[in-house]
């Protein structure tokens with residue numbers, strides 16, 4: 001009876017009746033994901049409604065017009081992040097150590113500025129050339145490794161793809177790479193994958209902090225993964241950079257720039273660089289998961305794979321290695337990555353009102369958590385033709401890639417994703433080199449794409465990689481490596 005009742009909020013925002021203690025938390029259960037619940041509630045209460053999730057006062061915004069109001073026109077009022085305990089556990093007890101989970105501050109502005117220079121290089125810049133070169137080297141190492149496995153058995157390829165992406169990130173940002181066989185590196189990559197999976201799950205303890213005692217084991221695991229990652233970054237990346245910078249203060253890469261900036265600021269220490277690198281290098285995990293999802297989508301939609309292959313053969317008829325400068329000539333391949341982002345619909349990290357404000361004329365109190373329901377934006381028939389179908393061509397108009405303005409997989413406004421260019425570049429490079437070299441087919445495990453989540457569990461489906469006939473005239477890459 002509670003569920004159907006509309007009550008009047010003092011501020012007038014519509015929303016369901018909230019139970020004592022749980023608030024509306026119980027309403028998120030019984031749906032495939034919390035975002036399915038948000039969408040179902042939007043059908044009843046409209047594009048803005050309020051919820052109370054345990055201790056948190058929340059607002060859910062589901063239309064493009066209102067999402068823009070929160071992120072752009074009133075971005076300055078909604079730049080905070082929620083105080084979920086798990087967020088702090090990952091960053092040494094203080095979520096403000098994290099770039100993605102901290103509240104807005106001057107430090108955050110500066111960190112974003114340094115990061116943007118490296119993460120969003122212009123096509124004509126030296127950084128872009130470096131990114132392309134890194135992608136080429138690392139994808140060739142991946143191809144060699146897959147070739148060495150052979151096509152007789154399915155391959156649990158996720159750890160390998162994650163290691164490739166990790167090396168792309170460490171090569172580009174830290175001028176360092178690691179062997180696939182290095183046990184500490186494998187553990188580092190695995191810990192990130194566990195964290196990425198975990199952070200993409202919703203837990204009641206985020207909203208009911210008194211449940212913490214029964215989540216102790218879970219929190220300890222999170223801390224241990226984060227600790228393992230930081231040890232690796234400290235001993236295998238930062239120490240060498242600090243030593244080299246003492247001899248030559250000219251910054252060679254992102255890590256140098258970060259260390260120099262932080263060491264010149266009396267309020268900051270090199271530990272800030274450690275947390276920052278933890279955050280940035282962790283981006284590789286998102287890229288690796290996305291590549292796995294794109295491969296699953298391509299296998300499940302064979303006509304999509306054929307069209308990507310046609311682009312590959314047109315751009316590189318001689319089988320040469322495709323690089324990032326080829327991207328503009330391969331709109332369908334790019335569109336396949338975008339379509340995967342659309343259907344999986346990675347949630348926008350919740351925002352928090354940092355002052356009293358309003359949305360759609362409704363008063364929003366400081367401290368309210370704002371959920372931006374981009375799942376609705378990505379899957380509603382209001383915004384897309386046949387939204388349930390996997391159709392990359394929706395992003396290709398007259399042979400060019402076109403993104404509708406309501407498609408914001410990396411969000412928009414002042415807290416927009418810093419890594420979107422890295423994602424699009426490295427996922428493109430990995431996808432085309434795999435498809436250029438292998439016919440990829442299903443192994444074991446379901447290839448169904450998750451909804452409202454861009455993460456797959458660390459132990460997920462395997463795939464079969466059969467070398468393409470066309471490549472057989474060239475020396476096998478496994479022998480070249």
Ligand code: HEM
Pocket residue numbers: 071099100101112119279280282283284286287290341346347348349350351409410411412414415416417418419420422423454
């Ligand atoms: C599949 C890949 C990825 C997707 C779909 C994605 C999407 C997003 C989204 C939706 C946000 C929230 C923006 C907001 O709150 O308004 C975000 C934030 C962020 N992303 Fe990504 N991201 C991806 C990969 C990456 C990578 C590779 C990096 C690494 C460099 C990265 C770095 C960040 C950072 C630092 C933030 C926080 C920015 C801030 O709060 O100021 N992301 N991302």
